[in-house]
């Protein structure tokens with residue numbers, strides 16, 4: 477059995493997209509980060525960095541295995557089920573390169589931009605300028621790459637695309653007011669996003685949400 481500990485944020489939606497693409501049965505345990513549930517001892521036992529997502533595979537080869545960090549989880553599942561990541565060769569390393577680019581650059585920069593420019597009540601112009609500039613640079617990198625190749629790693633749809641897509645949805649919705657000018661005319665990104673948005677598994681993975689709380 478696969479149990480995903482996650483929330484309705486961009487990092488939280490990557491793994492459900494892959495689980496849906498793989499057609500696997502899984503349970504989602506929602507960790508409400510707005511209520512600080514990520515600091516509860518049970519969650520810290522599987523995710524010591526107090527961040528979602530984390531996955532527990534009760535059917536792992538050597539007994540139950542917990543994994544935190546979205547890139548590690550995506551790689552584990554792709555390797556275990558033999559899809560969306562080449563087992564070796566250039567195709568594998570191109571996918572790893574862009575997966576790590578997303579986890580190490582695109583996600584953190586858009587995350588900081590979201591904090592300073594969207595969520596924070598106090599506006600700090602220097603921080604907003606810094607993260608807008610860096611987000612703009614990264615979106616330029618993405619546009620150039622997708623102008624050259626159909627998907628991030630090349631001809632094939634991989635976990636690198638799955639990792640980047642939820643963040644690009646945030647960039648074009650929640651962060652639209654800040655990034656609209658930068659994204660205007662970025663045709664390769666728009667083409668790639670439309671292609672991913674049309675995938676039923678992507679739609680299902682993006683739609684995860686906690687059940688309504690019962691009356692108690």
Ligand SMILES: N[C@@H](CCC(=O)N[C@@H](CS)C(=O)NCC(=O)O)C(=O)O
Nearest residue numbers: 485487509526527528529545546547
């Ligand atoms: N590098 C981590 C980032 C995970 C992350 O930032 N998760 C956020 C939600 S999108 C979180 O759990 N935040 C809770 C907190 O910061 O306390 C990954 O890719 O898994």
